[in-house]
Amino acid sequence: MPGSIKEIARIANVSRGTVDRALNGRPGVNKEVAKRVKEIAKSMGYKPNVVAKALATHRKPTIIGVVINSEGNPFFDDVLAGINAAKDEIFDFGVNVVVKRMKGYDPTQQLDLIRSLAEEGLDALAITPVSDSLIRDELNSLVADGVKVVCFNLDLAGVHYIAYVGCDYFKSGETLGGMIGFVTGGKALLGVIACTNNLEGHRKRIEGCRSVLKREYPESRIVDIIEAEDNDEIAYEKTMKMLLEHQEMNALCFNAGGTSGGLRAVRELGLENKFKIFTFDMTPVVIDSIKKGIVQSTICQQPFEQGYQSIKILFDALMNNHLPEVDHIYTELNVKIRYNI
Amino acid sequence: MPGSIKEIARIANVSRGTVDRALNGRPGVNKEVAKRVKEIAKSMGYKPNVVAKALATHRKPTIIGVVINSEGNPFFDDVLAGINAAKDEIFDFGVNVVVKRMKGYDPTQQLDLIRSLAEEGLDALAITPVSDSLIRDELNSLVADGVKVVCFNLDLAGVHYIAYVGCDYFKSGETLGGMIGFVTGGKALLGVIACTNNLEGHRKRIEGCRSVLKREYPESRIVDIIEAEDNDEIAYEKTMKMLLEHQEMNALCFNAGGTSGGLRAVRELGLENKFKIFTFDMTPVVIDSIKKGIVQSTICQQPFEQGYQSIKILFDALMNNHLPEVDHIYTELNVKIRYNI
């Protein structure tokens, strides 16, 4: 049973109100008294009871806003599940989580969503930030107003956030390189279906893969890279074209969305069992293709955790004034094959 | 703002005490009244506030006991970390987690630990059960006394637990088989360093591996299996002997402990780079060996989650009377290679 505010008050010979003010840095308390109270608290190893704190603060609910590029991208379903799990856990602490979903990567649209959240008043924000200075500046202005910010899944340089929660993209690319080496016996002539070259993370992913192939599997190389912009139609067209142009290819990698469209092209050319195919994440089409043996492996980045941790970190910052030790929290990268999916 | 007990009391024209009794199935309340109260609660979608509930119950602390075979097995360090993380989270809810560690798999020793916990009084128990009817019966007698039980990492048939939290051992073996196929090009002549044939889980692991090799990689087979009993000295001796006896072998798999000793034998015979080597879990020696390229892959079972979830499930059962939907909660199996470790 750790000491309570009441006990400190008794020892310090002040009222509980004063102890509360002193310990929480609230105004209107004598410096000397504050110091004494803090010392007593420290000496007895006092830890505030978060449950009691939450109950007392319950009157005016705290709000955590979320802006997420989830529309039309099944990857984010698990991220949202994580967000909702955290939401349920902290609801009774008087914290409300408000989610705004968006489609695609338009900065002005994202800006609108941030502002609409800000207008209704918010204490913290979790966001998958679009790479644009508009967003960066808006987030920093929120931070200046005392709003706690976490970026998740996508990092954005220059934002004064509490933390980035997501994968290490370079490492995810290296892991891909390693699996390609294993599966092809080091002899991969690889076609890459990428997202768009505008996203730094996705560029790094390709670099990671390239570096491993070059260093460890010199008989392998990336033959061609196309940009499918997470769009199945584009992926279909461009994959088809790429496969026809590069008859020497024997492996494909889907770095982001468009897997469904790209695989259709492979199927129509009768290459399903001739190619070694690799993907990222665990969307329904990926699961299905792995089970059928069409896709050899996929690399996951703990989407549920990305959502869950983002909210829990903000909660911890709001309620307990506790910040994570590092500001880059990398979720695990996990390889899934046919048998552990 | 969901309704409160106070509001229900007002609508039902009874006191808050009666509402509390009715909603929690406590004795001493008229059937008719109880029914009416429940209906009102339901109609307004009432959810009890767990924070307030915890604070009110705070006076007599709840106790969750833990019995874990962790001594001398670094695998369990992460499991313990998960247990402690959960412990910190629920401490302010007035729930105390008391951990008893033990070494090895002696049923009578485990029985003593369970009983010593029971004597001090406990509301729930998380345990890595030794496969013995002594343990099974003792756990069931606790269950009969109203103690909630979760088994983690090891399953034990016949125990009326809330849940088993751990990996699917057969699947873990299949995953091993899949990775062996990838890395060796389907041509593995495998030596297995197992734990002991007495543990059902570890038997299933071997069966899973064998089934995949047989079905998918007919040029592969298990040449020999030795039992190292999680002991490095035994592992060293037996691995050495096995390697000398089976010159045709080209791959090794460490299914449990003893990795350090076994690898020493491999090193001394100068086979480190000639063999493809596979392990389970992520102990320091495994991490080191993977980074050096000596071990090709390891298969992890989310040890942290096993500890964390076990405690959280018991907490949820105790505080919110909420049971998991399924009684087998399988943690993810994840493949780690050099680049995503």
Added chain:
DNA sequence: ATGAAAGCGCTAACAT
């Protein structure tokens, strides 16, 4: 600057 007191939603001891 400090103290006193009310109250967050619930439980539990005590009355009736």
Added chain:
DNA sequence: ATGTTAGCGCTTTCAT
């Protein structure tokens, strides 16, 4: 069987 009341540990008015 039901109502009343005190209190869990903390925050937040309202006095002083």
